[in-house]
Amino acid sequence: MHAMTETTITAEELQASEYFHGHRCPAMPQGLRAGHVAMDWLEVPRARGGGELVAIIETGSHHFSGCFADGVMFATGCTFGKGNLIQNPLGKFALTLYVPKSHQAVRLIPHYERMSQCLTMDFFKLRAQGVPPFDLDPKVTEPLIQDVLTKPWTEIFALQEFEDYPFDPVPDVFEAVQCSLCHELTVKSYAQQFHHQWYCKPCLDGIIHARLAPTV
Ligand SMILES: [Zn+2]
Numbered sequence: 097m098h099a100m101t102e103t104t105i106t107a108e109e110l111q112a113s114e115y116f117h118g119h120r121c122p123a124m125p126q127g128l129r130a131g132h133v134a135m136d137w138l139e140v141p142r143a144r145g146g147g148e149l150v151a152i153i154e155t156g157s158h159h160f161s162g163c164f165a166d167g168v169m170f171a172t173g174c175t176f177g178k179g180n181l182i183q184n185p186l187g188k189f190a191l192t193l194y195v196p197k198s199h200q201a202v203r204l205i206p207h208y209e210r211m212s213q214c215l216t217m218d219f220f221k222l223r224a225q226g227v228p229p230f231d232l233d234p235k236v237t238e239p240l241i242q243d244v245l246t247k248p249w250t251e252i253f254a255l256q257e258f259e260d261y262p263f264d265p266v267p268d269v270f271e272a273v274q275c276s277l278c279h280e281l282t283v284k285s286y287a288q289q290f291h292h293q294w295y296c297k298p299c300l301d302g303i304i305h306a307r308l309a310p311t312v
């Protein structure tokens with residue numbers, strides 16, 4: 097393992113990320129921490145545009161600790177809008193951070209014992225009973241937040257390193273067409289031609305399905 101100086105998560109960053117996220121909870125800061133450790137390990141700065149870094153998260157939707165993704169977005173600058181955040185929904189909690197220029201990547205995997213222990217804690221029991229995180233007693237939430245912010249990162253995550261991570265970047269498209277049916281502007285890579293006319297996907301689907309409808 098190479099020597100790494102971990103960037104400190106400042107009170108300002110934590111506060112700003114909590115504003116973005118909407119509440120205080122332990123899973124979002126775990127994403128912040130994962131994002132920083134990954135950038136520190138790879139020695140890369142936060143993403144300004146879409147091409148510098150790609151974050152791949154493995155959380156799905158509508159399950160515990162999904163807040164992790166917001167911490168990753170805030171720390172790395174890999175966001176939904178810039179298209180450099182990829183959700184590979186596996187129901188797992190790893191973060192892979194990929195650097196297109198060097199093809200290097202790291203994957204941070206929270207330790208099994210840590211994540212499975214969490215589920216037996218009051219925080220998750222109450223969450224499972226339907227208590228929203230912003231209504232929880234700070235006595236329940238705060239120790240978990242402090243723990244995830246202060247514990248040595250190696251006690252939280254295992255790290256896999258990739259010298260040549262398999263990833264095909266998708267170039268940004270700056271062309272658009274008008275759909276012949278609904279007349280809405282559609283990005284060219286999402287439009288399709290049919291009988292020399294451009295169509296958006298729902299309109300083309302409609303035409304194709306109408307044609308395939310059985311005649312009675
Ligand atoms: Zn949260």
Ligand SMILES: [Zn+2]
Nearest residue numbers: 275278296299
């Ligand atoms: Zn259309």
